[in-house]
Amino acid sequence: MNTINATAWANLKKNKGRNILTGIAILLTTFLIFTITTLGSGMIRLQFEAANQLYPAYHFMYRSVSEKTAEDLSHHADIAALGLRQDTAEIILENARCHLIYLDKTGIELGKLDLEDGRFPSSGDDMAISEGMLQELGLSAKIGDTVTLSFQPLEASGLGYEQQKTFTICGILPTPEAEDDIAYYSALVSRDFVEETLREPDRLYRTMIRLQNPEDMTTNEILYKAESIARTFSIPEENLSENTAYLVANYIDPAFYTTLIGILIVVVLAGIITIYSIYYVSTMYKVQEYGKLKALGATQRQVQAIVFREGIFTAVFAVPPGIVLGMAASLSGLSFLLNSFARDDLLGNTLKDIYGNGEIALFQPWIYIFAIIMALCTTAISLLRPVHIAGRISPVEAMRYDGLGVSPGKAKSRKGYEDVSLFRLMKANLSRNKKRTLITLVSLSITGILFLGVSTILSCANPEEIAHDEILYDLDLSIYSVSGDRMRPEYDWKAIQQQNPLDGSLMLRIGNMPGVSSVISHQNTSVLLQDVYDGDSLRRTSISGIPRVLADTMEASVIEGNVTYDELLEGNKIILNKKAFIWSPDWKVGSMIRMIVQDGEKEIPMEFQVAAIADPPVSLYHYSAFMLPSSVLEEICSNNQTNSLSIAVEKEKLNPVEESLRAITDENPFLKLHTFEETKKEQEELTAFLSAVCYIFLAVLGSICIMNLINTMVNSVYVRRRELGMMQALGLSEKQLFTLFQMEGLFYTLGTLLLSLVFGSIAGFLFFRWARDTGFLSIVSFHYPFAQTLLLFLVIMIVQFGLTWILARSFRKQSIIERIKFSA
Template identity: 25%
Template sequence: MFRNLNTGIIKRLAVNSLKSDKKRNLFLILTIAFSACLMLTLSLKILGQNTKLNRYLKGRYQTVFTDLSAEKVEELKNRPEVERSGVKVSLGTPRIRDYVLTIEYVDAETASLLTYGELEGSWPETENEIIVESGCLEHLGLPIQTGQTLNMDMGDGVKRDYTVSGVMYTENEARIYRVIVSEAYLNAVTDGNPRYTLNIRLRGTEGDDMETLKGKTLALAEACGLKEQQVFYSSTYFTMGEDLPIEKVMAIAFCCLLIVVATSLVIYSLFYISVVAKTQEYGRLRVIGTTRRQIKKLVRREGLFVSGIAIPVGILLGSLLGFLLEPEGWKWSISIPCMAVIAVLTETAVMISIRTPLKIASSVSPVEAVRINEVSTGGAVRNKERKQRRITPVSLAFLNFGRNRRKAALTLCSLGFTGILLMCAASYLNSVDADAMARAGFGVGCVHIELEQGDNGAQEIDADSATEYYTKMEQDNPLDDEMFRELSQIDGVTDVAVFRGCKSNFIFPRMNDYARENPDTLSFRNIGLSRAQMEKYSDMLLEGTIDYDILVKEHGVLAGDSEKLMYRFYGYQPQLGDVIQVKTDQGTTVELKVMGLVESPHVGIDVPFFYVPDALLPLLKESVDNFNTHYMVEGEPDKEVQIEEAVIDMMEDWDHVEINFLSDIRHQMVKSMEQIKLPLYGLVVFIALFGILNLVNTLLTNVVTRRQEFGILQSVGMSGGQLSAMLKAECFFYVAGTILITLTLGTAAGWTLCRIFDQLGTFGKLVFHFPFVPVFVFAALLLVIQMVFSVWAVRYCGKEPLIQRIKSE
């Protein structure tokens, strides 16, 4: 008996089919390769940055020990567990007119451990030598060079000459500039008794996890007689030291999902168009005995062949780009799994995308297949319209657009998906209010004038404690009625909010050993609220009472510690009914009863734990007449610059005050948003490329497969101009549909996204603003593609004689 041995026939048919449709295959290979390349490049870039950071952190500090004497510093440095260490002493952050100086003493080892930037020059040695940031010299209008003399106020109100021994090159847009002083200067302002902060990294800890490292650090602290409260861990080292941080993996997964969806739409569309065009061919194969299963296998082999070329190319290019973008972050143990995951993900997307075209190819019966053509695949055309109607290029374009509704819908979905993503990204970026974000962090007003707390003038504090220093400032309080009048009279100022208070030492009913052994650390600010302020912030009450009269009568205090900082450092967690002893300036104590637990109102005062009625403040400080601690200047938004300039002009006559401007916070927020815009729009651009590929493929397929149709139309009188108008109209339908989806679904998606972020409150108040410029650019790009396509199509059709086009199949 003879058998038809057709084992390799499907393979040969697939090869022949691929050879006959080279244009489609090229589009598929480009799309799949680009998708794999983009996903892998993105993954390797993000993870490479993290690996680079990890490697960088391996040589940086891990832990900080605070409040150390010189002897204790030497003891720790000489411990065998310590691989590297460096000392630091913060000497204040005074504001000098419109900028802030961060004055500190650090040694060269600390600068390396903390990465202070590239240094030109030498480390300061004499008392009048300093290192400054390059941005500070630029701000002052001075040349960026060493050896020059600066006449500067270092926070004590007196200008002195300092020699620039070194310039530190850093990127600084916040007008907060670091100044590094010499050890001689440090000893002069602290009477030779500074309290150091020591940054260390332990020896042999490269492979340790975070818990093991913390255990070794605490063991070292205990061996040297240090308290746990003196130990702080590097937030950067301990929170960003993982090889695969979950937030970055989630970001990669989200971006890859978007890319896969966009790729799948293009692949689906390309295979669908190809299958519809080859329906008669598949029907003939069915007539000669090819089974549905074999037809499916034929189409599947085409998909496997195309992806078999595209995915390795994409993985190779993606790996190369990933390495070039982050060569210092390349790690084989991360890169190889990434390649494998992206390859599997891309192949899965291809197989899922061709499932429906595959079913279409195998589902048509042989009898139907020999009759079907592309015109009828979108559903039978019902001939119930008028027999006579006017034929125009636009009406012909509309008829062709409706020939295959599924193909048109796929192209519109692909482009519409891009438009929706664009609207979401652009709406979010256009609706984020840098001013609202700044105000959310700044609090009330546009200028804060605060009584100096004692950390900006170490040379004046001497042996006074923080509480005694603050009380001394209030006894000669610069925040007086005259300053209030001057601020109120500034053009544009609408109100000056006044907050009162004092600083006192507390004795808690429950404390840990550290608090008992170090009572001077229990120095806290009491915020004295007026009756009106208590009514205004009554919603901050969590438990108890906030009635002004009751609190005055019963010597009540409101306590707020939602972050449990007091419990962490001092072992005290406020409870209703607790009696807290407060030391007065007369050496006595006053008992205050915790009568309310509150969530601190966000007005711009740093971490206040206790609030009392302002009528109780004289009980705590009999020597103080003026308890004003904060003037918060509120003004007309359009006159904020004038208000800031007026305050800067006045501040030279004010001593012992700290001044903060809303504009500084806003400037930092704007810079942060600028860093977010580029990657977001970059992702949208890459997604848009898939949609444009789909549009171009659809348009090109229409032209190439309809040459005969165009020839027939021109043979009966259609001019080249009419043909061009028809093709322009067909393309315009796609462009108009995409813009319609963008303006409707995209706007709704963008509005919803803004509402969600507004409810979360992460970025302050978000008010939806329509992104006119990005939408205009997107629409203009689509229209340009339309114009270029119509010109190309007419020229393409004109390359062949009319008779040749009529004969072509």
């Protein structure tokens, strides 16, 4: 071991107090870097694997593609795989719909279809069918048996005349629970059957497409490529359908990586500030030691190397336990994340199975290397300034330095007082090195500001309040529709409203249930904005119809302008939801808005004047951009526009009514039931999960910064032993000494609280405004985090008083003579 390493090693053992604090800061920094990276990477990889097991593997689909266009598409350089699907015929039953579908080999692979038994259709009259579909058809058959079915061909002009054919069962498809719920079944047929049943002009395929090298692409880039290819082959934009579930799960939003990187940057900055502060403060008090090294012949570079290597040696000892703690925390954290999914959540259960079977390893070699490099880089950056200061010290300046913490070479002056008080002694000590004092305050306050900012958001995410904002009464029976899903056009709102299940008879049936005290219907009409575009298409939104009973709520939600419910009955004015400004920021009270009201298959041009701008609850506007009285919508539209029923129930009758409504939804796939209690429980689980993650992170981050406070106070007392001993010899009592320590600690405590309260409250309110405007966590109203503020105050006070007590107790162990003899 050379002289520099030997000296650095000796200093490592000599400066145990400082290096222990530094080591803890490095350990916690490493712990956070490793844990955050491991959990982020692990969840992404688990989600990717689950998506690959659960969802069809194509990226997007083109509808109504001719055989020639499909053949040309298959040769495109950007397309890795192309599967064909032809919906050939349909069997319409009273309570079910059965489709006969052809899939080529690639289509089967991309669709990830499996058989319970047998093989896929290959030729002739082969058919693969599910047990559920056989039961719905009233048949009992097995592989090798023949079944005779009546069906209608799906021709380009619509359903053709009924035909009959005998099929041979070659395979048994699984019957997913979802099929039974919606009474929607599919059977696979051969290409021969397609050619026999449909004329060539009627064979318009759905082409399932997977792109080349998608790993380096975002979801937006994939969709952009899909649109580009569609334009090349003159495929209409409305015939493009993306595989949303697969894309969302397989191609993480870049915002996720941005957030992850942002959190890591905060951790690294907190570590840098703390480690730098510890070494900076210590360096100020070790000026004479470095000066002596210079006097003995050490060069500037050698002194800098000694200080730098001492810090790196500390990191070498601190990083491994940080990694070990990070591994334990990652295992616990992943278990917590996986258990946060509901029991019936298919994705959550798949994630658990994948992890439990060991298909994905949580710990990756690159994460260990990344965490070690980041921890060492954090330490190295933190040491740059202290190393520079140590290297600049000259032997002459070091000999003149009195250990009071003022940088060598700077002129010092002290203002004298006739009467010396404890407050003036505290002020003199804090003002000796304003930079040290400021760094300590800032590092502590950063955590406080983050804590209060995050606490504000979590306080505003009140589960009961959010549930009340979404669910007007106890139960909400609504239409389940999927706008623009061309794979299931029957679920489009335009189709549903023409035979709307939420009619007068159903309302009467629900209203007559024992315990039901009120039933309110809500209307919703789809519209196209004639002057606002979504790409090349008109922007689609909706108008919410407000019933008379909610007139007061509607009027109370107005934030700009003034209009009454009765004035809107004239039919030429409308209320604008402020959230719609993302489409057209130029809208204001008095603006004229042209739109096309979609009443089933009819399109009705309308023009309304904005009478007011509102900020209504979700239960009132149902995510619509505009509001009108229900009676006005009924006059405009001939179809039933009712999209939900709000149902109030007596508490003791709630369970029987809920069971009755669930029976109704089981009968009709277009109806969904939402309950206040379920919504509240979902919000409680989400809030509890986020709170646990955020507060654990902030607690560890705060511990890093507290190391700085401990170092500052310990070094301040340590270097002033002689000064304090002399003051005690002149009459300073032990009680006064303890009070002096408390006052200095209180300065940091109160200073931290003041900065945290001022800037944390401002940050929290700004976060709330952003969350409310963007819909983050469905936040409704502002709630100041009084409990969390009190907790922050108590934690800082406990740390400060505990540290003061330990310092005073340690200080009392030395006699006044020993203190006076001390030399910094």
